[in-house]
Amino acid sequence: MSDKIILAHGSGGKLARELIEKTFLQALSNPLLAKLDDSAVFDFEGRLAFTTDSYVVNPIFFPGGDIGRLAVCGTVNDLAMVGAVPLYLSLASIIEEGLLQEDLARIVGSVQMAAREAGVQIVTGDTKVVNRGSADKLFINTAGVGLVPEGVDISGSNARPGDKVILSGAIGDHGIAVLSQREGLSFSTRLKSDCAPLNRLVAEMIKVSPRIHSMRDPTRGGLATTLNELAAQSKVSIRIEEERIPVREEVRGACEMLGLDPLYIANEGKLVALVAPEDAEAILKKMRRNTYGREAAIIGEVQADHPGRVVMKTQLGASRIVDMLVGDPLPRIC
Amino acid sequence: MKFVDEFRRSELAQGLIRSIQQHSTKRARLMEFCGGHTVAIMKHGIRQLLPATIEMLSGPGCPVCVTDNADIDKAIALARIPGVILPTFGDMIRVPGSRSSLQEVKADGTDVRIVYSTLDALQIARENPSKSVIFLGIGFETTAPTVAASVLQAEQEGMRNYYVISLHKLCPPVIKALLDSGEVKVSGLICPGHVSAIVGSKSWEFIARDYGIPCVVSGFEPLDILQCVYMLVLQIEQAESKVEIAYRRGVGPEGNQRALELMYRVFEPCSARWRGMGLVPDSGLRLSKAYQCFDAELAFEFDPGPAFEPKGCICGEVLRAVKTPRDCKLFGTVCTPASPVGPCMVSSEGSCAAYYIYGAAGE
Numbered sequence: 230m231s232d233k234i235i236l237a238h239g240s241g242g243k244l245a246r247e248l249i250e251k252t253f254l255q256a257l258s259n260p261l262l263a264k265l266d267d268s269a270v271f272d273f274e275g276r277l278a279f280t281t282d283s284y285v286v287n288p289i290f291f292p293g294g295d296i297g298r299l300a301v302c303g304t305v306n307d308l309a310m311v312g313a314v315p316l317y318l319s320l321a322s323i324i325e326e327g328l329l330q331e332d333l334a335r336i337v338g339s340v341q342m343a344a345r346e347a348g349v350q351i352v353t354g355d356t357k358v359v360n361r362g363s364a365d366k367l368f369i370n371t372a373g374v375g376l377v378p379e380g381v382d383i384s385g386s387n388a389r390p391g392d393k394v395i396l397s398g399a400i401g402d403h404g405i406a407v408l409s410q411r412e413g414l415s416f417s418t419r420l421k422s423d424c425a426p427l428n429r430l431v432a433e434m435i436k437v438s439p440r441i442h443s444m445r446d447p448t449r450g451g452l453a454t455t456l457n458e459l460a461a462q463s464k465v466s467i468r469i470e471e472e473r474i475p476v477r478e479e480v481r482g483a484c485e486m487l488g489l490d491p492l493y494i495a496n497e498g499k500l501v502a503l504v505a506p507e508d509a510e511a512i513l514k515k516m517r518r519n520t521y522g523r524e525a526a527i528i529g530e531v532q533a534d535h536p537g538r539v540v541m542k543t544q545l546g547a548s549r550i551v552d553m554l555v556g557d558p559l560p561r562i563c
Numbered sequence: 564m565k566f567v568d569e570f571r572r573s574e575l576a577q578g579l580i581r582s583i584q585q586h587s588t589k590r591a592r593l594m595e596f597c598g599g600h601t602v603a604i605m606k607h608g609i610r611q612l613l614p615a616t617i618e619m620l621s622g623p624g625c626p627v628c629v630t631d632n633a634d635i636d637k638a639i640a641l642a643r644i645p646g647v648i649l650p651t652f653g654d655m656i657r658v659p660g661s662r663s664s665l666q667e668v669k670a671d672g673t674d675v676r677i678v679y680s681t682l683d684a685l686q687i688a689r690e691n692p693s694k695s696v697i698f699l700g701i702g703f704e705t706t707a708p709t710v711a712a713s714v715l716q717a718e719q720e721g722m723r724n725y726y727v728i729s730l731h732k733l734c735p736p737v738i739k740a741l742l743d744s745g746e747v748k749v750s751g752l753i754c755p756g757h758v759s760a761i762v763g764s765k766s767w768e769f770i771a772r773d774y775g776i777p778c779v780v781s782g783f784e785p786l787d788i789l790q791c792v793y794m795l796v797l798q799i800e801q802a803e804s805k806v807e808i809a810y811r812r813g814v815g816p817e818g819n820q821r822a823l824e825l826m827y828r829v830f831e832p833c834s835a836r837w838r839g840m841g842l843v844p845d846s847g848l849r850l851s852k853a854y855q856c857f858d859a860e861l862a863f864e865f866d867p868g869p870a871f872e873p874k875g876c877i878c879g880e881v882l883r884a885v886k887t888p889r890d891c892k893l894f895g896t897v898c899t900p901a902s903p904v905g906p907c908m909v910s911s912e913g914s915c916a917a918y919y920i921y922g923a924a925g926e
Contacts, residue, residue: 481567545576547608550922555900
């Protein structure tokens with residue numbers, strides 16, 4: 230048997246069957262998936278949250294995770310950000326021919342581990358193999374459904390003046406960890422991606438207070454872009470203080486070296502919550518007891534003036550506007 | 564990694580700001596030459612913290628911004644030649660030329676690649692022996708030596724498919740041209756940090772001596788810049804003009820001799836066209852005679868077509884510090900980082916982008 234994925238693995242024939250059974254079914258096994266029907270069928274009662282995301286990260290393995298862990302955590306987090314309890318995920322893989330079987334198996338193993346950690350099941354999936362050059366090693370799409378508990382109403386448009394802005398931990402780890410491995414830019418760092426499922430952290434936050442108004446995970450575009458989205462959606466302004474935003478020294482150092490700004494660097498295991506001021510301290514305390522919220526901090530507050538604007542008080546005491554990210558952050562020339 | 568937090572300590576910054584306020588009595592116009600300084604000043608909100616006596620001007624020190632439209636058109640024309648791969652540094656691909664940008668022709672299938680080092684460009688040439696790899700070399704004295712090193716390496720390996728377009732520019736001659744024009748009055752110069760690490764602080768002595776303008780080399784952290792402003796204020800108050808260094812951990816008087824030697828072995832000074840400033844004598848670098856076989860402009864036939872500037876864009880005046888980005892009618896309306904008209908809104912070191920992205924609240 231070849232140690233690489235070849236086009237025939239996506240043909241729908243015998244090799245395809247073998248790949249699905251050996252690589253996917255064995256690792257991800259659960260009764261719904263094992264049926265191998267065209268659709269997974271399950272009962273559901275209540276308000277449903279439904280989301281999808283595609284993952285094309287390069288490189289597919291990076292310090293602290295890989296594309297498999299990312300594909301589960303990303304979708305789980307999107308469900309968690311509206312307060313939903315994630316239940317079932319789909320997993321569709323587009324594989325470039327030539328990918329090592331061993332690498333694929335490792336990634337599917339990560340999918341399973343992340344799914345177990347989040348308490349979700351992969352109940353349906355699809356595998357395609359494309360010609361070399363038509364994809365970059367492996368693309369994954371996951372969709373997910375979750376149940377929104379009664380009384381929970383979290384939306385980007387629900388923030389109110391007076392709300393406190395809570396950030397669950399240090400920013401920029403994922404983006405810089407991935408960048409450090411990218412072809413042509415390898416620099417050595419101990420930094421690991423923060424890629425993690427946040428649904429259990431969110432569940433604990435909701436238990437403390439259902440008055441969490443808005444929540445979002447600052448992935449691509451970073452904290453700055455997420456805050457801008459929330460300010461625009463809720464028609465409020467957000468004021469933050471640079472001094473209160475946790476950024477690891479390694480991230481700050483790498484950003485200075487490359488001419489990047491940590492506010493715009495991607496995270497995969499962080500969340501921003503806009504919560505009623507009277508509940509902020511209690512929520513923060515609870516968050517800090519969770520592995521993924523240990524460094525949580527209140528970084529600012531929501532105000533009524535200048536809707537859509539995000540302003541930051543700099544470490545030196547000046548204040549400046551924080552705009553959205555435009556295009557990819559590119560390292561500077563000189 | 565060290566050397567970041569130490570240079571952002573708020574209590575030290577407050578002390579420096581107080582010292583500046585105490586000593587500054589004369590009106591002073593300080594120009595930061597370098598785009599990296601412009602970004603740092605805007606990002607940390609340093610302007611708001613300085614007394615009303617001090618006015619800050621942004622100079623032309625953004626290599627992407629000062630690249631002339633005709634040169635961008637030239638790069639695009641070369642990139643479109645069949646069988647050519649054109650690697651360059653990131654920011655450059657977004658800059659609009661007369662008709663399109665490298666980013667746009669890349670989307671059409673032209674092989675334009677972003678690299679982080681000239682060594683990556685060489686690697687591309689090694690891996691694609693049947694293609695011609697044309698490195699678009701842009702930058703000041705900071706990047707030119709690395710491009711020179713790639714040419715020497717290519718020569719040593721006997722590579723026949725590696726070429727360079729040299730759009731490199733030299734800083735001291737353009738500062739001289741700017742001061743000679745008399746268009747802008749400067750009472751103190753914040754000299755570039757990285758460029759000075761290569762050329763040495765002594766390269767600015769002619770400014771202090773011939774123009775009577777105080778010069779201080781600065782680093783890029785808030786404390787570096789405040790220290791530099793403080794030193795300039797002291798010189799101005801005492802009516803002195805000399806070259807000082809507020810960035811000793813990176814810069815000495817002599818610069819990096821090895822880098823300069825490499826640079827001048829492969830390149831020689833030539834006149835260069837700067838956006839907004841026209842032809843400035845001895846302010847560019849072209850491949851010297853012995854290395855002309857690496858010069859893409861000599862090796863290929865191409866037609867970039869006529870060059871023209873975007874209507875209404877005042878990037879040229881912004882680069883000369885005659886106007887500020889906010890004086891531009893297009894600023895923030897027609898021209899934004901998402902749909903830039905001129906290069907100063909594109910580059911991460913461009914004045915317009917820095918003013919737009921890091922605009923002070925309330926302004």
